[in-house]
Amino acid sequence: MSRPESLSPLFRSLHSIKGVGDKLAALLTRFFGAPEGQDAIALDILMHMPSGVVDRRRQVGIAEAYLNQIVTLKLHVDRHQPPPRGKEHIPHRVFAHDETGDVQLVFFRAQGGWVERALPIGEERYVSGTIGFFNGEKQITHPDYIVEPDKFASLPLVEPVYPLTQGLSSKALAKLVRQVVDSVPDLPEWIDAGTLRQRQWPSFAAAMRMVHLPDAPGEAELWAPARQRLAYDEYFAGQLTLQLIRSTMVADRGIARVFSGQITESVRKVLPFSLTQGQLAAVDEIRADLASPDRMSRLLQGDVGAGKTVVALMAMAAMAESGAQSALMAPTELLAAQHYKTLKPLCDLAGLGCELLTGKMPAAERRAKLAGIASGATTIVVGTHALFQSGVDFHNLGLTVVDEQHRFGVHQRLALSDKGKHTDLLVMTATPIPRTLVLTHFGDMAVSILREKPKGRQPIDTAVLSIGEYDRVVARLKARLDDGAQAFWVCPLVEESEHLDVVAAEDRFAELAKVFGDQVALVHGRMSAAAKQEVMGRFAANEVKLLVATTVIEVGVDVPNASIMIIEHAERFGLAQLHQLRGRVGRGSARSSCLLLYKGNLSQTAQARLDTIKSTEDGFEIAERDLELRGQGDVLGTRQSGMPGYRLAVPDVHRHLLDFAHDDAKALLTRNPGLTGEDGEAARTALYLFRKDLAIPLIRAG
Template identity: 55%
Template sequence: MRPLELDPLFKTVESLPGIGPKSAEALARVTGRDGPEDTRALDLLLFPPHAMIDRTLRTGITEAPEGTIATLKVRVDRHQPSPPGRKTVPYRVFVHDGTGEMALTFFHSKQAWLEKILPVGETVLVSGKVEWFNGRPSMVHPDHVVAESDADSLPLIEPVYPLTAGLSPKLLRRAIEAAIDLMPTLPEWADPHLVRRNSFPDMAAAVRQLHHPESALDLEPQTAARRRLAYDELLAGQLSLALVRQTLRKLPGQTVHAEGRLRGRVLEALPFSLTGSQQTAVADILKDMAGSDRMLRLLQGDVGSGKTAVAMMAMANAVEAGGQAVLMAPTEILARQHYATIRKMAEAAGIEVAVLTSRAKGRERKDLLEKIASGQAQIVIGTHALFQDSVSYASLTLAVVDEQHRFGVHQRLRLTAKGTAPHMLVMTATPIPRTLVLAAFGDMDVSKLTEKPAGRQPITTVTIPDERIEEIVERLRSALREGRKAYWICPLVEDSQDSDLMSVETRHSSLVKALGPELGRQVSLVHGRMSADEKDQAMSAFKSGETRLLVATTVIEVGVDVPDATIMVIEHAERFGLAQLHQLRGRVGRGDGASSCILLYHGPLGETAGARLSVLRETEDGFRIAEEDLKLRGEGEVLGTRQSGMPGFRLANLSAHADLLEIARTDARAILETDPGLTSPRGAALRMLLYLMRRDEAIRFLRAG
């Protein structure tokens, strides 16, 4: 049960004074919640400002610099209302001080209200942005107008928050102040030594300082208040991951003892030998699986580093020990591709492989489910269809999840419920910087594949402005004539009025036309709006060589494997993130032909876009690229937080607070070792923290455990 003291903070925002249904909708949007009923007073407390307005600049009217926020003491001379029936003409109020005069300009404002706040002959303080038109100063819609006698009520330092349609700064500010008034007295959950060493204020004081900065420095991530709140957020995240891990680990693992007979056969049949880092990863995985605890391991490897071969070694051992293994992929295309690769490897060892996706219907599906339930299907590959209730396994020993960022903790748990606690290996081709691995996968051990398999070719990467596109088409024509294969990536499916980007459909038809009748027939199209069958047909045609140029959106970003494709053109490369560009580039260079990646950009390039493209030109090291991406974009962007089920941080900034992440991780582990049920006084305070940071799912694990 949630502690009663926290109830006021879990009031919906609609219950706050002055907030109606429309404002509540806007507050839900700006705080990233699912709707007004899910948006609580608490969400406003933990919604940090991103800038501030300094109203301390007091000048005379004519001394106020153009475009700055100034606070002026002026006398009201006269009102000039909009002419009757001409609402588009602004209402003006003329004021003066000792240095000159100016107009305060208002659109669509009520005359009675303006006469009340700006009475003729009175001295008032006005604060807002000063603009100059034709040598005359003006202030459009001042932010504040107060009588001289109320000068103290004018906020001198004002925090600025992100806004959305239907939400004014005043309304948001009023809602935040109402939420602050609801703050109860909270117990201290942080370690006293940490609090002293970092001069941390308590959480309630830190929240008040967050919303009442006294200078621009108060918004810096390294202030004591910001660090305090960042630590609380990171601790809640690490504690919930550690609780998940504790629950998963409580289920004893199935000890996998195998001599490695099947593994040896698979190895002999492979056309390459394993790299050093593949061998190390296999050794770590087999050691985990042979222990009594369940394995929870993350296998990070750049595109083309050979993760599937490592997973196959683990699956062969699981099968030899009498168990079954599953491999879960995020899309149908990928599941079928894994099936093709793994079946080849498994054949040599006589292992039976089945593929189960939502496309299997009727009799075919019934037969498949029977094979899985009887244990005849020893390795099962599929999408999330693998853990529907209708699927039961004879003896599920190992679950391999490809592209973890498409699967949250909950799906991992559902898959886990299928076996008597199978070992779990999670693979990702998105190289994640160490700080993010800790933040998002604090509950896992990590293996890294750092070398490319032998025979992989380096990829030459060049950046070219899009006005030279005809040269690229000319080079493509020659390459296609020589029998080579190429990808052409566009950011959009169809043209939209508010975008100048080239859509994939438009580019497809322009390339068919430019290449002429003979080569135009060899151009195919793939995008996310096509049905699974249409996508598969286009991909098979490209794989088999029936078509040689594939025009696509980023649906081909993850895992599509066509070893003889050697050219990658990415249009509007400046619009993609670094990690995504690196993923796309990794679709070529997979065979023994020399490969190239052409980044077409639309100039002029902004500073960040320019930095991204030059990092790609300089290196193919996915881990270095991921670190640079984190510096350039911040963690929420790198992870595509909302889509990925990974933690997006509001108060913590992983590049500024990496030291706190390490401390939070150590703290979370130490706490659960001494107080696994969080029953001590500090444990009770930490339960409060989990509720405050909206990590209630972790508390369910406490109960389940």
């Protein structure tokens, strides 16, 4: 089915709207981030929500107009006092009055006689703006509106205020908004009639009108019925998309696996520790998924060091019992190598064939490994996304495990290529994700959570200090390193950037080298993978005591002997990032510490972030706090990864609606999987309206 004809007015290019020339169209296309080679469309304007409302309804006499109030006055214009010639800095003043008093209207740099034309002497005008005082006289500097009495209706008494961009005036935008809102068609209703009545929500078109062209400021408030309705709609379209993806993923029938229990038992015996309650529960959930005829699509959440890899190993061992292979995919070769290092000795002891496949390996070695994978001799293959490229043929791939999913959105899950198409899917993440975000981004997956830390993990002492204490910090660090400790020193940027006075990693390295000589090494994102690996290797082997790094070390570096983490400019990092970085220490037997160095005066948010990190090591608590402090856009780095950033819903205010939307979408697809008939058509309209057409082809016939 193609897009319903009724939506055409909202999908027309802004270019085609009266009053939009090439320049404005290009500006709006940039502002709304339209896809490459496409124009911004009317829908972009409709979905551009006001950030507030100006209330001009206070129509009083001058005598009752108070300082800093926004008022609308009906004035009689008395005289003009233009600035003397050559004195441009003196304003043009207009004196006016009503029955109750006098007021001056003030205009700076008012050239070209337009003030005289707008406010002719002896005539009446409505003027709206903010009251100020100057030398004891009331005045309005640069009134927002000046209109003739017969055009009073054109003065917006309740005026939404929008986020703007350079070159876009609020007047031009307001004009566009009015035209677009007037063109919103009557759409089929996708919310159940009973629900609408119970929540007292308006229709979609009426809600848009109340938000963009309100009669009273309350209509446009974030918690008002109109905005709630629109937030729900946006969530609903997102949840419907995820449910469709789930039904597609799960409906590609999986295989009901049968386990003998032998291999998992031998893996359990060779583990150097016993599994935690959380790990055992996750393993059980995964086994139940594998044993059912539906495909598994599960998210395994666990904080840094919660032992996700071992749970994955148990799943892969169970898969081997049923005669199938598993693939473990990591985002980088460095991480793939690290997983392999963890798994290989255990697999060898348990008699499981485990191989690492990377892009860098010599051709002969690669050929031998590919042969093992194709024959089935290799049961577990570890690598990067390259595992799913052509030339890698599996004998019988049953399970795909993906590490670090936030680089792995909905589209990637759908595109796991044919090799991974019918396999069970387990996605592991070390970013503890708050429940709201799990619903938003992984609503198509079942979730297992590992909450407790494995035994033997040391608590980490966290302190916050000003960079002014640098000399003391270095002296203390020297003493610890002389005692045999190893430390990370993390800097935010690689090279000096003019507008941020950040001591770059290279400068910091040079400074520290004066004290520590060849005991200190540098690793940053601009280095080649081989160079990075070489430095990390020396650090892991304890040849280097101090590693100065940018955030490349954030994910998955494992050096148990490193017990000190110093984060410079900690105020520039997000909570999740600070938490990830801190998780790089505390992995060995030594008591570990983390030092957060900040510069200058901290903003409230930065202060709250550092306090949170200091007070807790629970990643899930930190993630919830992060969501409150930052809003949802960035907790997962979603801005970059094409995850749904919201335009109508504001998670802090509308979070409760996400659950409703999730349940409603689920119920709808259970009731009507083909989205046929009237309610099906209405739901499809919602998907087009919120540009989720990615999901349309997934709707199953009948």
